[in-house]
Structure formats: C-alpha cells, structure tokens
Amino acid sequence: MEKDDSELTLFGALDAFPGDPSRDVCPARAIRWDGENLVAFVVAGDCIGCGLCVSRCPYGAISLGDELTAKVETADPDGMVVAGPANGEHPQVNRGGQIATLDAPAAANLPAAVMALDDARTTLLVRNLLNEVGLNARTRRRGDTNMRIDAVGFSRSERPFVAEIEIGAGVLESPRALLEDVAVLHSRYGYAVDAIDPLSVILSFPNGRSEYYQVIRDIEKVLGLRCRTITVGALVALLWYCARLDGFDGDSFTVGEGTIDLADCLGLDEAKLAEPYPGAFRPAK
Ligand code: SF4
Numbered sequence: 475m476e477k478d479d480s481e482l483t484l485f486g487a488l489d490a491f492p493g494d495p496s497r498d499v500c501p502a503r504a505i506r507w508d509g510e511n512l513v514a515f516v517v518a519g520d521c522i523g524c525g526l527c528v529s530r531c532p533y534g535a536i537s538l539g540d541e542l543t544a545k546v547e548t549a550d551p552d553g554m555v556v557a558g559p560a561n562g563e564h565p566q567v568n569r570g571g572q573i574a575t576l577d578a579p580a581a582a583n584l585p586a587a588v589m590a591l592d593d594a595r596t597t598l599l600v601r602n603l604l605n606e607v608g609l610n611a612r613t614r615r616r617g618d619t620n621m622r623i624d625a626v627g628f629s630r631s632e633r634p635f636v637a638e639i640e641i642g643a644g645v646l647e648s649p650r651a652l653l654e655d656v657a658v659l660h661s662r663y664g665y666a667v668d669a670i671d672p673l674s675v676i677l678s679f680p681n682g683r684s685e686y687y688q689v690i691r692d693i694e695k696v697l698g699l700r701c702r703t704i705t706v707g708a709l710v711a712l713l714w715y716c717a718r719l720d721g722f723d724g725d726s727f728t729v730g731e732g733t734i735d736l737a738d739c740l741g742l743d744e745a746k747l748a749e750p751y752p753g754a755f756r757p758a759k
Contacts, residue, residue: 475499475514475530481605484612484627487663488634491626493612494597499530501591501599504544518543522587523580525573525714526602538574538714542583573714581710581750585677588641588706600639600675601625603709608718611637623655625675629721634659635671641706648674649689649701656699671722673702675709678753679734691730702727707754708736715742 476497483489499505504520505527507513516527516536521543528536528544536546574580588596597613604611604627611627625637636655638648652672660667680686690701702722712719717740726739736755737746752758 492615492618501595516544528573542579576748576750607712631721635673637673639675641677645676679757682757700728703729705754707750
C-alpha cells in the first residue's frame with residue numbers, strides 16, 4: 475500500500491522543498507504480504523491502530539472497529555462504501571462511513587503507540603494523516619541539515635502552511651520555531667508572511683496555564699501571525715469520520731485562554747462526546 479507520485483507533489487515554488495520520499499501509507503510498516511497465500515496481513519505487534527490503511531484500502535478489506543489494531547479480511551468487514559471496480563481495473567479509493575468510534579481501544583492507545591515510534595515513523599504518520607484529511611503536505615527529508623521546517627504544504631483553499639511536529643517535550647518551543655519557519659518560507663520560497671498559516675502538530679495539549687498559549691497570544695499581538703494547533707487525536711478523529719479539512723480559516727485551530735477546544739473546529743458533532751484520549755481536543759484536567 476503506497477502513495478503515488480501525484481500525492482507527493484506540491485505545486486508552485488514549494489515543490490523544491492526537500493521532502494521525505496517515503497511512499498509508505500502505513501507509518502509502522504505493519505502491513506506485509508503473505509506470498510504463499512497471496513494475501514496481505516497486518517502484524518498486530520507493529521500496528522498502532524491509526525486507521526490509515528482502512529481509509530486507503532479500495533476493497534474495504536481492512537477494519538479497525540472495536541479492535542486495538544487493524545486486521546485484513548477477504549470480505550468488506552465494516553460495510554463502508556467503496557467504489558466498485560470498473561472493467562477489472564483496480565478501484566479508486568472512495569470511502570464514506572466511519573472507520574471506528576472515538577471510544578475504540580485503538581484511540582485510547584494512540585498516545586502510547588505514537589510515543590513508541592521513532593522520529594521518522596512519527597513524521598510519516600503526521601504527513602499521511604494530513605494528506606488523508608485533505609492537506610497537501612510534505613515532511614522534511616531526514617538528515618537534511620539545511621532545512622529545519624518539519625513540514626510544508628497547502629490547504630484545499632491553496633494557502634501555504636508551515637508545520638512543526640512536536641510529539642514530546644518540545645511542544646513549548648513549537649510556536650517560536652514556527653516564527654523561524656515562516657521567515658524561511660518567505661525568504662527562500664517567496665510567500666508573503668500574511669499568506670502563510672503556521673501550524674503546530676502535537677500529541678496532547680499542554681496544561682491550560684502553560685506558557686504555550688501565552689507565546690501564541692504574544693506572537694499574534696505583536697506580529698499578527700495566528701499560530702494554529704492540531705493534535706494527532708484530532709487528525710485521527712477526522713480520518714475515522716471520513717471528514718476533510720478545508721484549511722485554517724477564521725479562528726479554526728487557534729487556541730487561547732478559555733477557547734481551547736478542537737472539538738469546536740472539527741465539524742464533528744460526535745467529537746464533542748468522546749475525546750479519543752485526554753488532551754486530544756482540550757487540555758487534560
Ligand atoms: S492501522 Fe495504521 S499502523 Fe496499523 S496497519 Fe493500518 S496503517 Fe499500519
């Protein structure tokens with residue numbers, strides 16, 4: 475299960491950004507091929523239960539459901555809508571429905587599973603999640619010391635964004651790093667500063683009293699730049715509900731004192747009811 479060239483292409487000057495060439499859809503490389511029985515299978519011990527493969531499989535053969543990890547079946551196990559193959563050709567991916575509910579064991583297990591991934595796999599997970607929810611994203615080529623922006627891309631409204639991916643303790647540094655990223659995108663690629671959306675992709679929101687929110691507010695007050703925040707849990711929620719993110723218009727994904735709740739931005743009614751894990755939509759109490 476691999477991405478094709480068109481998915482890894484960025485339009486305009488940003489196509490020169492040195493990107494990770496990996497075509498893997500599965501960030502954990504958990505999908506293998508059984509050459510004897512000619513079927514794909516998932517190595518449960520490697521699978522993090524993200525649901526990316528469920529979303530991509532054109533035959534609806536992979537499911538998550540109430541399981542902790544994905545599994546491959548020969549019939550459509552979850553009744554999701556798939557495009558029918560025409561003239562014996564490989565069908566296009568065209569899914570609707572729901573991969574799993576946000577109270578599934580795989581959702582609760584995400585923080586531990588993501589923390590266990592190495593940096594390269596974590597970055598691949600984020601890139602593929604951004605892609606699947608409708609953002610044309612490219613993550614930095616590993617080992618490229620001339621570039622420190624973690625990811626760049628375009629929303630569906632064709633506004634460029636820069637992203638910092640901070641899964642661990644680096645969250646507090648993320649807004650400051652975004653300032654540098656915006657400067658680089660402006661000076662090297664020619665995009666106007668006020669046309670760039672800076673985005674932090676984090677695992678969980680810091681405590682509500684954290685300096686993180688103050689720095690974001692200061693940056694907006696002094697420089698007029700609105701730093702956005704989205705969590706891996708929020709991206710997974712969008713993926714599991716087969717929803718798409720058009721962009722970062724208005725107040726979307728801008729967090730501040732008293733207004734920290736991503737469930738309000740996702741357009742998913744049910745998302746309010748079940749946070750996939752503490753800190754995914756709002757600071758954990
Ligand atoms: S659920 Fe995610 S980690 Fe598991 S096999 Fe599918 S893509 Fe890989």
